[in-house]
Amino acid sequence: MGYHCVVCVKQVPDTANVTGEAMREDGTVNRAALPTIFNPEDLHALETALDLRDRFGGTVTVLTMGPPKASDVLRDCIFRGADRAILLTDRRAAASDTLATSYILSQAVRKLKDVDFVFCGRQAIDGDTAQVGPQLAEKLGYPQVTYLEELLGLSDKTARIRRNVGNGWEIVEVDLPVLVTVLDTANEPRPAAARRVMKHKKARTRIELEAAAKNALPDASADEREAEIERQAETLRSRGLMLEQWNLDDIDADLEWCGLSGSPTKVHRVQSIVLTKEGYTEIPPTEEGLRQLIRELVVDHTLG
Ligand SMILES: Cc1cc2nc3c(=O)[nH]c(=O)nc-3n(C[C@H](O)[C@H](O)[C@H](O)COP(=O)(O)OP(=O)(O)OC[C@H]3O[C@@H](n4cnc5c(N)ncnc54)[C@H](O)[C@@H]3O)c2cc1C
Structure with a gap:
């Protein structure tokens, strides 16, 4: 039994290393020109969920929407103790603003079912809006508690949370399921556990296997490549190392609400101030x- 915690994590460009090529003319990020990292506050969201599971029982599922490379943050979550990891990847989700991102994530959370907590970082360091958590709560119809600094207690289906309101604290009680955004002052994220790294370092998503097969077998036919991918996937599956991968069809997403068509935001200019x-x-x-x-x-x- 216990509690089912879902943690939304994002792989972000390392904005501490921004170079001239980082932004495109149209105001979108040229991700290829930047190294990527685990969004810092999401590590604290993950730690909050892992600690909750360790104290009260349950499972931690991590969810990221992003390109194939975002599988890196999922492996990192598994190394730190997450039970289940899902990559939501689909070309039709490209250019999603916060509205589209939160819609897509909400469909994924719905598919997961029986969720007690959804944890997000307060803010991602690239888009920097801090909108996804609250929008996701709205779309799910969950109450939201932002700026968690400490989970004070849990009794059956009620959580007691201390939130930092800038110049003081507020202690709130909330019924589950709830969406919580977490501050970087909440805790000290645990490091990856060496045993888990050894056990899960070969975990892969299907899209990673596809890319590897393309490199390894450049002259193979599509059928030969598919057979090789399936063979590797089967081996990984038998060892519990196949990371889950969903697309927009898997979560019954309405395409009108995804990607560019679901994104009213236009970034006109990016300025360093x-x-x-x-x-x-x-x-x-x-x-x-x-x-x-x-x-x-x-x-x-x-x-x-
Ligand atoms: C310079 C710039 C400016 C932008 N300005 C805007 C804008 O004004 N309005 C707008 O709507 N969009 C904007 N965007 C697009 C925005 O980056 C994306 O919508 C992004 O996917 C989500 O917004 P965010 O990064 O601000 O996340 P935030 O809302 O800051 O993220 C909060 C938390 O939500 C979760 N989360 C966010 N994205 C994901 C994900 N992909 N997968 C899993 N969990 C996630 C994480 O837990 C994260 O800590 C901008 C992008 C850039 C590069």
Whole structure:
């Protein structure tokens, strides 16, 4: 028994190593030009779920939507203790904004069934919107608790959570199933366990096997290649090393809501902004301070 925790994890470009080629003209990220890492806050979301499972029992399923290379973060999750890992990959999901991403993830969570917790990081370091968690909660019809810093307790179907609200804490009680976004101050993510690395290092998704077969057998016919992929998949399956892979059909996604057609957001321009001391104004928390702030917002056409 216990609790079924789903953790949404994202592989992101390492934005600490951004070079000139990182952004394309159209404002999308040129992912090939950047090294990739595990989105930092998602490691804390994973740790929250693993700790919950260790204390109260249950299973941890990790879910990522991304290109074939995103299988790397799934292996990392398995090395750290996740029970099940699913890659959601489909060319028709490319260019999804947060609305489309959260729709696709919600369909995957629905397919998983009997979910008690969905954990997300607070924010991904590439898109940086912090919208996916809350949007996913809305689409699933779950209550949401953002900014978790500690899971204080669980009794049957109610969780008690301390959330950081910036200048203090709030303790909330919430009925399950619930979506929770996790802060990087919540915990210290456990490292990969050497025994799990040894056991699962050869775990692969089908799309990785396909890419490897293309490289290894460049002159083979499609049928020969397919036979080789199936042979390897069978070997991995028998050893519990085949990572699950779903596409948009597997989760009964409405294609209108996915990829470009499901994404009203257009990134017009990406700018690097360095805040200098001169650009900073302190508004006193007084009536006059607020009046001054509103005057400035109106003059700048931020309001009105
Ligand atoms: C420069 C730039 C600006 C952008 N601006 C916008 C914008 O203003 N509006 C918009 O809608 N889109 C925007 N996008 C697109 C956005 O990056 C994608 O929609 C992205 O997949 C999800 O948004 P996010 O990275 O902001 O995630 P966030 O909302 O910051 O992510 C929060 C959490 O949701 C989970 N999560 C997010 N994505 C995935 C995933 N693919 N798989 C599994 N879990 C996931 C993770 O737990 C993550 O920690 C922008 C992209 C770029 C490169």
